[in-house]
Every structure is written in structure tokens, then in C-alpha cells.
Amino acid sequence: MRAAVTLDRCRVEVCDVPPPDPAPGEVLVRVGAVGLCGTDLHMWAGERAGVGFPLRQGHEIGAVVTELPADGSATHLAVGDVVAVDPSVPCGSCRVCRRGEWPSCAAFTAYGVARPGGLTELMAVPGDYLHRVPGVAPDVAALVEPVSVAAMALHRSGARAGDRVVVLGAGPIGMGLVLCARVHGVGVLVTDVLPGRLELARALGADVVVDVSTAAPAGAVQEWTGGAGADAAIEASGSPRALDDAVGLVGRGGTVVVVGLGDGELRVPVPRLLFEGVRVTGSRAGLFPQAVDVVSRLPAETARMISHRFPLTDVAAAFAQAHDDPAGTAKVLVEVSPAGTLCRPAHPEPGPLEEGPS
Incomplete structure (x- = not known):
């Protein structure tokens, strides 16, 4: 399968990588779209300490469920559901986590940072990290993560x-x-x-x-x-x-x-x-149920945040756009799915940011 891999500072390429082999409790999803944020740009530019190359980025992920766990878990999901991936992975057992302050966990990791992220066609993700986003396409579901923050x-x-x-x-x-x-x-x-x-x-x-x-x-x-x-x-x-x-x-x-x-x-x-x-x-990390509620209530408004779309094959241009033109850019999306219609919203396309509200 295809995935975008950041190989060195300011160098990201589409490569062939092995498909995921879901572990017990993991759901197989087909990624529709991934948003790029400032954290992604800092990592891509080699400006984030402790993050080395190569790495697979992407933590703002909208996807579609393709296969449920064989163990019968993830009962809140069905094949075909549009989902947002919660990328935050605290340890869940330290003193900070037990107090409910899990974003401050010293062992905190995240998909797209320390774990392989969403710039790939398929991901295997534990069911607890997937949130159904009813009534929207995967491109809008990808925006649940920044809204959760x-x-x-x-x-x-x-x-x-x-x-x-x-x-x-x-x-x-x-x-x-x-x-x-x-x-x-x-x-x-x-x-x-x-x-x-x-x-x-x-x-x-x-x-x-x-x-x-x-x-x-x-x-x-x-x-x-x-x-x-x-x-x-x-x-x-x-x-x-x-x-x-x-x-x-x-x-x-x-x-x-x-x-x-x-x-x-x-x-x-x-x-x-x-x-x-x-x-x-x-404040760090996100509240996903609350964000799903906001995005589900305001899908068209949420989609107006998208200023640029790039196919996975043009992922290098997507990073360059987000990094080099902040004045003309709101949210850059990388559309990962080979089926272009999977990532297209049901609402009208917004215009470019520089031409007014988008």
C-alpha cells in the first residue's frame, strides 16, 4: 500500500509500505483525508526535538471503517462508518492519568508523532480511539481533531x-x-x-x-x-x-x-x-466526543476551514503550501483515498482563503 514518509528535513515522499496486520481489538480503517497542522510542519522541517527520520506523519485523520476486530470488540462501530481518529495515547495508569490529567502524562505518545500516522491508505487502530462522525464525509471528519483541541x-x-x-x-x-x-x-x-x-x-x-x-x-x-x-x-x-x-x-x-x-x-x-x-x-490534546458534537452540528461551517486540498501523490506540495504561505492558507488537507469521491463533501467547495471567507 502507499504511504507518505518524511525521510529527512523538508523531504516527504510516497512509498510502498506493508499493509497493517490488525492486533486483537484493532479496527482496520481506510484513510480518506488528513489535515496538516503546525506540529506536522515543525516535524517536517526538522524543528521538533526528539523526533527523528524517517517517520509517517498525520494526526488529523478522517477515515472509513473497513474491517472490525474478530474478537467482537468495537461494538460501537460498523463497517462503512465515517470515523475520526483520536491520536492521543497516554499510558492511562500513572498518577497523572489516574487524576484525569492525562494530557500531562510523561509517557504520552501520539499517532503521527511517535507512532505511525494517517498519511497512509490503511491503518489499524484500537476501537476505543475511533469516534463515529455521523452525517459527514471523511474530509470533514479529519477536522474533528483540531476542533477537539x-x-x-x-x-x-x-x-x-x-x-x-x-x-x-x-x-x-x-x-x-x-x-x-x-x-x-x-x-x-x-x-x-x-x-x-x-x-x-x-x-x-x-x-x-x-x-x-x-x-x-x-x-x-x-x-x-x-x-x-x-x-x-x-x-x-x-x-x-x-x-x-x-x-x-x-x-x-x-x-x-x-x-x-x-x-x-x-x-x-x-x-x-x-x-x-x-x-x-x-491546554493540550483534545476532547473528542465534544468535538464530534460540534462538527456534526456544523458540518458546512467546519468544512469552510479547508483552504487547500492535495492528493497523496502531491503530499510534498501540501507541506510546502502549509509551510510557505500561512497568509493564504487556513487548513491544508491531503486526500489519501484512491477513490476521490470518498473525500468529497456533500456541501459546496469553499473558495481560496485570499478571496474572502472560505
Whole structure:
């Protein structure tokens, strides 16, 4: 079977690899589409410590069930189901996992990082890591993973219906936060430096968008919240400037959540912690059942996040597009399945990002 293998820095090729031999409890799935994210790009460019070559990438996976385990497990699935693959694999038994903080597990691994990922025609995956996504095609199911990361960040913010949340960064996680907030009745203000992404955020349901290349966000947040400050600020860009902004945008009792991966430092005045009750936390990995609910309710809106599609044979161009043109790119999908119709949505194709909302 065919698979894309990252052989060296900025070098990915389609190779012939042995098909998977499912172990007991594993489900055989045919991959329809795989989304590329910033983590994929860092690994492809040789910028992630501890990740060597060769490797098979891809952790945003939409697929179709082709074979169930012979042992009768995975009873929540049927052949033909469209599924999203949860790539996160904590150990499940350490002290951190037992406390329910499994994203912080020291032994945490993931498909597409330490384990072979989804840029391949067939995968064998334990049934517990597969989530049915009713009513969508595999291309949209591939977006469940980034939406799940957004769902986790919103959950960790403590935001409830009627609250107001600032999202710093209108990349795919920021877009996912807009969709999650919309479903849960949470108001959302989005900041970014790219007008095309801000227009897309507005189209997906953001209440307010702020171009921080031309204006500081503080004034807009104060006006939007009547001077109270946001109930939460979620930093989803990895930008040091956005980290600095986040702390000043929340009001009393507000929460700052960091989900964007960067190398900056978050500085918080101690009086804000002691006297104003500001909380700070990070967020990693995803909440898949919540994300499936969001994507199933808003499939057409979710699909608008897709700006570019490439067949598996053009996987090198897909990585180059995502890496070299962030201003013109929202979500790049690699369509893996040989059957092109498997990855096509039932809704209209979006236009290019640079031409407006996509």
C-alpha cells in the first residue's frame, strides 16, 4: 500500500509500505483525508526535538471503517462508518492519568508523532480511539481533531453560556474555538494579523474581530465587555505578543488558557493572581466526543476551514503550501483515498482563503 514518509528535513515522499496486520481489538480503517497542522510542519522541517527520520506523519485523520476486530470488540462501530481518529495515547495508569490529567502524562505518545500516522491508505487502530462522525464525509471528519483541541481549551477556560471569551489567533484552533463557542452559547472576540483569517472567523460566527496589526485589542475588549474584561482569554497563536496581551484582557476571576505552541514566556503580575483571582493554565490534546458534537452540528461551517486540498501523490506540495504561505492558507488537507469521491463533501467547495471567507 502507499504511504507518505518524511525521510529527512523538508523531504516527504510516497512509498510502498506493508499493509497493517490488525492486533486483537484493532479496527482496520481506510484513510480518506488528513489535515496538516503546525506540529506536522515543525516535524517536517526538522524543528521538533526528539523526533527523528524517517517517520509517517498525520494526526488529523478522517477515515472509513473497513474491517472490525474478530474478537467482537468495537461494538460501537460498523463497517462503512465515517470515523475520526483520536491520536492521543497516554499510558492511562500513572498518577497523572489516574487524576484525569492525562494530557500531562510523561509517557504520552501520539499517532503521527511517535507512532505511525494517517498519511497512509490503511491503518489499524484500537476501537476505543475511533469516534463515529455521523452525517459527514471523511474530509470533514479529519477536522474533528483540531476542533477537539479547541474544545479542550474552551473546557479548561471554564467558560459557560453567556460568558465572553477572547481568542488570540485565527488559525485552525482559533476557528475551532469559534465553532465550539457558538455551539455552547459563548460570545467570542477573535484577534489576528491576517485580514483573510479574521473574515473567515467572522463568517463562522465570531461576534467581534480585531486586526492587531493595526490596533491593540484592549480597547475593543473593554468596549465589548462594558469595561469588565473577558471571562477568559485563549492564546492560540504561539505569539509572544499575544501571550502578553492575554493577561491584560481578562477581568476579575478570569482565566488565561495557553494552547498555542511557542517559545515565549507568560508574565503575570502577582496582584492579578492574588487580588483579582486571575487563573492561568495550559491546554493540550483534545476532547473528542465534544468535538464530534460540534462538527456534526456544523458540518458546512467546519468544512469552510479547508483552504487547500492535495492528493497523496502531491503530499510534498501540501507541506510546502502549509509551510510557505500561512497568509493564504487556513487548513491544508491531503486526500489519501484512491477513490476521490470518498473525500468529497456533500456541501459546496469553499473558495481560496485570499478571496474572502472560505
